[in-house]
Amino acid sequence: MSDFSIGVDLGGTNLRIAAVASDGQLLEKVTLGTKVALGRDHVINEMCDAIQRLSAKYREAGKLLGAGIGIPGIIDMQTGMLRKSANLPGWSDYPVRAEIERRLGARVVLENDANVAALGEQWLGAARGVPNMAVATLGTGIGGGIVLGGKIWHGMNGMAGEFGHVTLEPEGHPCGCGNRGCAEQYASASAIVRMAREAIASGDAPSLANAASSDAEFGAKSIYNLAIQGDEHARRIFRSFGRYLGILLSGLINVLNLEMFVIGGGVSSAWDAYAPNMFEELRERSLVYAATAPADPLMSDSLGKEEGASAQTESLTQRKTIITRALLGSDAGLYGAARAAVPAG
Amino acid sequence: MSDFSIGVDLGGTNLRIAAVASDGQLLEKVTLGTKVALGRDHVINEMCDAIQRLSAKYREAGKLLGAGIGIPGIIDMQTGMLRKSANLPGWSDYPVRAEIERRLGARVVLENDANVAALGEQWLGAARGVPNMAVATLGTGIGGGIVLGGKIWHGMNGMAGEFGHVTLEPEGHPCGCGNRGCAEQYASASAIVRMAREAIASGDAPSLANAASSDAEFGAKSIYNLAIQGDEHARRIFRSFGRYLGILLSGLINVLNLEMFVIGGGVSSAWDAYAPNMFEELRERSLVYAATAPADPLMSDSLGKEEGASAQTESLTQRKTIITRALLGSDAGLYGAARAAVPAG
Numbered sequence: 273m274s275d276f277s278i279g280v281d282l283g284g285t286n287l288r289i290a291a292v293a294s295d296g297q298l299l300e301k302v303t304l305g306t307k308v309a310l311g312r313d314h315v316i317n318e319m320c321d322a323i324q325r326l327s328a329k330y331r332e333a334g335k336l337l338g339a340g341i342g343i344p345g346i347i348d349m350q351t352g353m354l355r356k357s358a359n360l361p362g363w364s365d366y367p368v369r370a371e372i373e374r375r376l377g378a379r380v381v382l383e384n385d386a387n388v389a390a391l392g393e394q395w396l397g398a399a400r401g402v403p404n405m406a407v408a409t410l411g412t413g414i415g416g417g418i419v420l421g422g423k424i425w426h427g428m429n430g431m432a433g434e435f436g437h438v439t440l441e442p443e444g445h446p447c448g449c450g451n452r453g454c455a456e457q458y459a460s461a462s463a464i465v466r467m468a469r470e471a472i473a474s475g476d477a478p479s480l481a482n483a484a485s486s487d488a489e490f491g492a493k494s495i496y497n498l499a500i501q502g503d504e505h506a507r508r509i510f511r512s513f514g515r516y517l518g519i520l521l522s523g524l525i526n527v528l529n530l531e532m533f534v535i536g537g538g539v540s541s542a543w544d545a546y547a548p549n550m551f552e553e554l555r556e557r558s559l560v561y562a563a564t565a566p567a568d569p570l571m572s573d574s575l576g577k578e579e580g581a582s583a584q585t586e587s588l589t590q591r592k593t594i595i596t597r598a599l600l601g602s603d604a605g606l607y608g609a610a611r612a613a614v615p616a617g
Numbered sequence: 618m619s620d621f622s623i624g625v626d627l628g629g630t631n632l633r634i635a636a637v638a639s640d641g642q643l644l645e646k647v648t649l650g651t652k653v654a655l656g657r658d659h660v661i662n663e664m665c666d667a668i669q670r671l672s673a674k675y676r677e678a679g680k681l682l683g684a685g686i687g688i689p690g691i692i693d694m695q696t697g698m699l700r701k702s703a704n705l706p707g708w709s710d711y712p713v714r715a716e717i718e719r720r721l722g723a724r725v726v727l728e729n730d731a732n733v734a735a736l737g738e739q740w741l742g743a744a745r746g747v748p749n750m751a752v753a754t755l756g757t758g759i760g761g762g763i764v765l766g767g768k769i770w771h772g773m774n775g776m777a778g779e780f781g782h783v784t785l786e787p788e789g790h791p792c793g794c795g796n797r798g799c800a801e802q803y804a805s806a807s808a809i810v811r812m813a814r815e816a817i818a819s820g821d822a823p824s825l826a827n828a829a830s831s832d833a834e835f836g837a838k839s840i841y842n843l844a845i846q847g848d849e850h851a852r853r854i855f856r857s858f859g860r861y862l863g864i865l866l867s868g869l870i871n872v873l874n875l876e877m878f879v880i881g882g883g884v885s886s887a888w889d890a891y892a893p894n895m896f897e898e899l900r901e902r903s904l905v906y907a908a909t910a911p912a913d914p915l916m917s918d919s920l921g922k923e924e925g926a927s928a929q930t931e932s933l934t935q936r937k938t939i940i941t942r943a944l945l946g947s948d949a950g951l952y953g954a955a956r957a958a959v960p961a962g
Binding site for chain 1: 936
């Protein structure tokens, strides 16, 4: 017998559905493309079919505890409606949860994708066993999720964790949200590309200009590759990225004093290029971090999963603030959605 | 029968002790000077004598539920020791809680003063009935306290709520904490005086220069008085103050999405001089605030206590973010300390 829940990661590109046992074991994972162009009903049909197929299959072995769906966008937790989602046009103000519950005849939990990613890392990833933590997901933008006492902290109406729109430079770059100087203008993949384009435009970054013209997929990853090859212009971009990520985290640590902050998302893997500057800012800018910093914070990254777990336990006894990389990659949200579906108790 | 607890506000100047009934009614309040110069033991003796006197007196009518002591400084919640307190020299690394418990033969809770101020406002003040809220106390520096689910959010080791040291200007004014551009360099009483001194030094603020030379107690209050009389230089200072307070709150709202943020401390009473700019920044800089702002946020300040309570209920139903002034003044910490002493449950 193994009770299980269904986790869904409904992204703008991929639709992934997994059956996950209540002890965290993956039973099965299905990856489909999100056929946004075929419309909302088509996507919901595909998702519900897959959920029902997986549920039927594993119901033989255990009870279905629920289904959780992680969606990029702002979700009204009370009504189960999507208030706003850039990647799912036509889904706003539609009763997503009620419709899926009707089709499945089961309890469904809708969650913001950054929130379930945080819960996934807390349940099975970098912050396993750490009750209070946050995840910053660095991708095109910056997503954020906070877990307190092992549960997602939603705030008043599900909008908590908007780390990407914390102001870091009052007179900084305009942001799509209407503000200026938001964190995601300085510490995201788009920020890296913008900084590279600016350096190219200034005329004194020939290596970047060369890469941009020869590489059809020129992006944050190409710039990272230049950085690890020692290109000074590319390195400078990641230093700035690390600096601003450090400023963002300094504020979060001063406000929340959590045990762990996990850095996820595609850009997080450029850790060696930005982490030294990030830690430098943390030590200078956060009196809470300075009082709780591990002797060698960079070490936390080089630990394997097993070693990491024991190092964490030790660090928590010593009450240190751990900043580390996410472990679950793009599966964090899938696991977290499955976890969010399990009723508390 | 009225069970009660003892609240203590141990400041650098005043030592205040109150017996508070479990329904929030003040039974008696004693105000003493904090004779810091006579040493730690003298202050602890005076405090314990007053606690015992009040306890003996009200024990006739009900049970003593505990004693809570609010102290400016960083407290190790596990050991009950003061890690650092600028106003109480010689108290660091001394087992304050254990010593007071020994003398009183009763359970004692030590708390940071900003945390108990937040709990006081949540229990009996501006945020009565609001489970999730934060208080920013604007005085010489900026204190902060977060209450989640009706309880102080301590973070990992009691250091949560350091709003005053959130970076607002990465290359800004140096702060005593070692950082640059901390919130308290821009939105505290000291920041107001610094801005006035800078304006005077620049030579084009004759009204401020005049006030500074004729007023022996020239400070934030004198500058506020000039501002409400229409002095443009003084008004500009409060506009900047409101702007930075708005930037700080925007970040907190984006991260925490709380129902209410309460502005307390001496400078908070200059509300009319800084609030319009604060709200302007909030609308521009916080997508969470913009999605949840009340139609007329400034109104929340002009409401009386009774009206305020009903307006709050209504606003919460509509899930609005309320920014408002503290109601309990310097008593917030005293009430909060009494509340913190009551065991949960």
